[in-house]
Amino acid sequence: MLVSAEIRWFWEGDISPGWDRWFRSGPFLPGGGAVRVDEYLLDPRQTELGVKRRGGKPGVEIKGLVCAPFVHMRWGTLSLEAQLWAKWASEAGLLENLPTVAVQKRRWLRKFDTAATPVREIALDENELPTSHSEMLLAEGCNLELTQLSLETSPPKWWTLGFEAFGLLDSVRQNLVRAVEHVTESPAPEGAAGLELSYPAWLAHCARQYGLVRC
Numbered sequence: 001m002l003v004s005a006e007i008r009w010f011w012e013g014d015i016s017p018g019w020d021r022w023f024r025s026g027p028f029l030p031g032g033g034a035v036r037v038d039e040y041l042l043d044p045r046q047t048e049l050g051v052k053r054r055g056g057k058p059g060v061e062i063k064g065l066v067c068a069p070f071v072h073m074r075w076g077t078l079s080l081e082a083q084l085w086a087k088w089a090s091e092a093g094l095l096e097n098l099p100t101v102a103v104q105k106r107r108w109l110r111k112f113d114t115a116a117t118p119v120r121e122i123a124l125d126e127n128e129l130p131t132s133h134s135e136m137l138l139a140e141g142c143n144l145e146l147t148q149l150s151l152e153t154s155p156p157k158w159w160t161l162g163f164e165a166f167g168l169l170d171s172v173r174q175n176l177v178r179a180v181e182h183v184t185e186s187p188a189p190e191g192a193a194g195l196e197l198s199y200p201a202w203l204a205h206c207a208r209q210y211g212l213v214r215c
Contacts, residue, residue, distance in 0.1 A: 008162030009194035015159035016191025030108035031124025044207035140167040142179030
């Protein structure tokens, strides 16, 4: 089992330019940029469990909400409510014969070593891997991601920006706080913040708004 502490926003249409500039203003170019399609369980009646098949890989990833709110922070006028999630992987065909929705993603990633003092950003390549082999097995840290989303069953485009801290249960809270404090030393970006949702909550929102067809 893995745990993560997360804060995430979603924008329908185009992300505010100020938020995009802020994300790309680090010391390194963000890693990633490739396109993949994830298949999610479509269950709009709940927002506490996510099940997905990542990019056509065998098996599924299961993600369950443990605590919300987990951490409360402020960034200027923004109030940030973090959630604690637990994750599991299974090779079982848990999505077989269940309603699903395909989500196309193009993701860019920044990664922070939160065990370092001060917090240190790690350079990533186009595969989202550290450019230094010595940093491949980072155990305590936080990812900051910006992802363009497209639902194959409806036309609107979405963006999501999120913090996802990782590490031990006893340290993941501090990993998130340290990463957020590090990157929010500058003022909050211009433009409206998106909807503060998790992926399961966003999928439930889209199912209601667009009448997603169960397949």
